[in-house]
Amino acid sequence: MSRISVKPMPGAFGVEVEGVDLSRPLDAETERAVMDAFHGGRIMAIRGQKLVFDEFDRFTRRFGDQDAHFLDHLRLLGHPAILMLSNIFEDGKPVGVFEGAAFWHTDVAYRDPPNSATIVYALECPAGGCPTHFADMYAAYDDLPQAVKDRIDGLKVIHHYGNRDDMDEDSPQSAERLTAEQKKKVRNVVMPLVRTHHVTGRKALYGVAGSSFHIVDMPDDEALDLLDSLKEHALQPKYLTAYDYAAGDVVAWDTYATLHKATLQKPATKPEDRRVLWRVSVTGKPQIFRDGPQAT
Numbered sequence: 001m002s003r004i005s006v007k008p009m010p011g012a013f014g015v016e017v018e019g020v021d022l023s024r025p026l027d028a029e030t031e032r033a034v035m036d037a038f039h040g041g042r043i044m045a046i047r048g049q050k051l052v053f054d055e056f057d058r059f060t061r062r063f064g065d066q067d068a069h070f071l072d073h074l075r076l077l078g079h080p081a082i083l084m085l086s087n088i089f090e091d092g093k094p095v096g097v098f099e100g101a102a103f104w105h106t107d108v109a110y111r112d113p114p115n116s117a118t119i120v121y122a123l124e125c126p127a128g129g130c131p132t133h134f135a136d137m138y139a140a141y142d143d144l145p146q147a148v149k150d151r152i153d154g155l156k157v158i159h160h161y162g163n164r165d166d167m168d169e170d171s172p173q174s175a176e177r178l179t180a181e182q183k184k185k186v187r188n189v190v191m192p193l194v195r196t197h198h199v200t201g202r203k204a205l206y207g208v209a210g211s212s213f214h215i216v217d218m219p220d221d222e223a224l225d226l227l228d229s230l231k232e233h234a235l236q237p238k239y240l241t242a243y244d245y246a247a248g249d250v251v252a253w254d255t256y257a258t259l260h261k262a263t264l265q266k267p268a269t270k271p272e273d274r275r276v277l278w279r280v281s282v283t284g285k286p287q288i289f290r291d292g293p294q295a296t
């Protein structure tokens with residue numbers, strides 16, 4: 001029987017789940033309760049976990065199909081599903097994503113299928129903090145005037161890798177620099193501007209910042225005005241919250257219902273400044289909404 005408790009995070013949205021030990025498989029009732037908390041909260045934190053790779057890996061697989069990240073040079077060696085987020089440098093090179101996510105974006109909206117959820121496990125966290133900022137795209141959509149909803153429902157947006165507000169590879173606010181091989185693989189994909197969530201059925205603004213560059217059948221100046229106005233609307237303080245990690249946190253966010261932005265980091269120069277997070281992204285629905293619960 002599930003004994004989890006779910007409490008709201010401080011701020012506009014998000015939940016913290018207590019009473020779960022992710023070092024063991026979840027029973028069906030607990031898994032359903034965790035997934036319901038996740039979808040209700042858009043961001044979910046489960047603190048105080050002590051996990052080896054296989055245990056974190058098992059939990060992330062419950063959210064959907066693991067998607068090895070496009071930035072293949074920053075994956076954890078031997079574990080392609082894990083993207084490293086870190087401020088540690090070795091031989092002058094960062095061992096993970098260092099400053100490639102410090103702008104508002106939707107994780108991997110530039111590939112089809114897009115990421116539907118991202119799950120991170122915090123192994124080391126800097127004493128000075130390094131929060132991720134989130135915006136609630138359900139609330140941002142719900143509050144739009146009906147005339148705007150009528151205008152944007154059904155529009156299709158062209159995404160590709162990058163940050164439309166900053167394409168300077170040397171800028172800390174641009175997307176992570178690509179290798180020559182990765183640049184050859186950049187493609188345009190078409191995503192809805194208003195996404196109906198695959199589990200909750202709620203509508204959300206989708207991908208209005210970051211990798212969205214054009215709208216199908218709309219002149220670019222008009223398209224960018226529209227995307228920028230929706231981004232500005234969605235980033236009003238009433239829709240925002242932030243989460244700062246502690247070692248042992250497992251945090252998941254619903255990429256169909258949020259925008260997010262990392263904090264710019266400083267390179268670690270002493271042990272207490274080190275930041276190491278494992279990050280897994282998935283596509284598709286959580287397993288419990290497809291095949292039922294995992295075997296225990």
Ligand SMILES: [Fe+2]
Pocket residue numbers: 101105106107260
């Ligand atoms: Fe991200």
